[in-house]
Amino acid sequence: MIMTGSHSYIAKYTVYDTKSHIGVPLVMPDSSEYLQHAGWAPNANQLIVIHKNNIYFYFRIGDQPIQITTNGREGFIYNGIPDLMYEEHILKTHLTYWWLNDGSRLCYASFDNTLVDQMPYIIYGATNASSQSRPLAVGGGGDNDYPKVYTYPYPKPGREISKVTLTVVDISAPNYVRARTQVIPPDEIRGWDHYITAPVVWITKTSIAVVWSRRSQNYTVVSICKEETNWVCNKLIEEQLSGPKGWLMVDEGPVFSDDKKYMFMRLPVADGTFGTYDHIAMIYTESGKKYFLTHGQFVVTKIFAYRSDLHTLYFAATVYNDPGSRHIFSVTDMNSLNPRKIECLSCNASEKCWFNNAIFSPNGRYYVSECLGPEIPTIHLLSVDENKFIETLDTTAKLRTELETKMMPKIKYLTIPNDKGPDIRVELILPQSLIEDEDTKYPAVIEINNLPNTQSVNYEYRLDWSRYLTSKKDYITIHIDGRGTGYQGNRHMFEVIGELGKEEIHDLKIAINYLKKKLPYIDEDKIVVWGRDYGGFITMSLLATTEPTTDKKHPNMDMVTCAIAVTPISNWKNYLSVFSERYIGQPYSNYDINYQNSRLTQIIEQKHNNLKKKTFLLVHGTSDKRVNIDHTMLLMKELTDKSIQFKVQLYPDSGIIESWERSVRKHFYLTMEDFFAKCFQVEDQEEALDLINLTPWKKNAPKV
Structure with missing residues (x-):
């Protein structure tokens, strides 16, 4: 493959x-x-x-x-x-x-x-x-x-x-x-540039449901298309953005009742002054009349199945004030004797299981419960009627045995107050050797790889490069979810619209300052940031940022002095239209100034003096189709014009990072490890032969 x-x-x-x-x-x-x-x-x-x-x-x-x-x-x-x-x-x-x-x-x-x-x-x-x-x-x-x-x-x-x-x-x-x-698209869509935004759903042998969006991404139509009308679609419901800021992207098709008289979808609904959250709407297919079955300050993330005989829908959602969780729920529909009754099916699990997924059988009578974190995953089979445990399908025993001999990192979660919005959520991946009340300080690597509407801080169990770095190198690795990230309501997510990088940098500055001041085991002089694509753009923007101080001799303090930007997006006019227009708008009239303000080359032009004593590395595959090489080339040109020194690593004929060959990926990760070691001024350790090779357990692990 x-x-x-x-x-x-x-x-x-x-x-x-x-x-x-x-x-x-x-x-x-x-x-x-x-x-x-x-x-x-x-x-x-x-x-x-x-x-x-x-x-x-x-x-x-x-x-x-x-x-x-x-x-x-x-x-x-x-x-x-x-x-x-x-x-x-x-x-x-x-x-x-x-x-x-x-x-x-x-x-x-x-x-x-x-x-x-x-x-x-x-x-x-x-x-x-x-x-x-x-x-x-x-x-x-x-x-x-x-x-x-x-x-x-x-x-x-x-x-x-x-x-x-x-x-x-x-x-x-x-x-x-x-x-x-x-x-044929419905009248409300035909004649406009448009997208289909969700998988097509077959309702019967002669009808389908299709979700359409205008190019502006602020108007969505859910349509029914029938063979009897020669597959011409007719609007069932329409959704329009309720405020001046945001977008609509309904990315999940409807789930229908057995008699096809009503269907269920995830749609945004307002919760007073807290903005809108994605919840479950029950929609009658004849009239388009809509009732919301769930409501509140949590987000429904997925609809699994519907049981017509029980008048019950099954779905996944976060819980109030804990967006990193995923639990399995049921809710009764409007035709039930007890409508809108919500029950959590995974909240009382005997094991520590805060991040769940479910796979329902075609008839909805059984489901596979996947406990995906924060501990090592397990998989169980349960019956739906009584939510009764039947058997364990996989305990991941082989993985558990393998990891018993490894020095696995510790995970710590923080919430940091934010003067401009909800708390900033942070995940710290800590070396096993770290003792919080000791004086030993550790270098820190902040990874910024989450797009808007995604999430880095949650309870899903992972064995990834961040955990490898902590285990192998004794670095603290850090993920930060500020405004713009997903699963905390749409108002939180829409905060970054208009001028990408502005609010994200504000929240990162708050988080980094908090970590420097409140966590004595983080070496504040040894913090490096890296990110790719959107994260590369944020990484370079943060590197160019300083923080005012009261010191007259040094009125500005650097947030970070070392960074790696992988395939950074330097100009949003040169990126894919659907993404750039979603967050900035089409580049006309008043929106064009937002494109200029969000252009990385302009940020560097304005703040180039802040970069002259920084150390940073640019990485790009020359055949990347998602973020074309011209982004890094134009960035290099701007840096060269401003006499800013930098390092660059190009991978000829390599495309997007997910497609890199193993030899390229190995070279890439070893290059980053070497760069981190130079930033932290530590001796480089032996070359890792495997991309993920967790360090064997040592009782008295050396501290950096």
């Missing part, structure tokens, strides 16, 4: 016969072995395959496939898979097709990028199977005589975006496959 994006990949597939125990490689008629996707149909031994942006269907294994789409074209038209914009910031998946549950019909999305501007990038070495872009020019007579220039569609703010279409196709028999019908 070769990753080509944050969710997408190409791979070789083998069809394995469970009776004969023989595996046969899946090869397309053009002899291609690497495919964008291969998957089973719901109800038979039939395969759907996506290859070169086209959809194929095998009615029988061994037969020639039937080609469902023929217009797929690399860099222009995508069928059944998302383009870059949808993969990264809208649907966040590698597949855009949806089966009717009996497998007789298929709805798929297509993305036409014909009018979208093309972004160039250069390949310096030999091309490989992961190249999904269009060659612009090839020089030289041999394969590697000259670098090769490729292009791919990249919509920027205010410019053309891809056109999305939905198509329904009958796959019940080979002779029906050619009968395709395009789904």
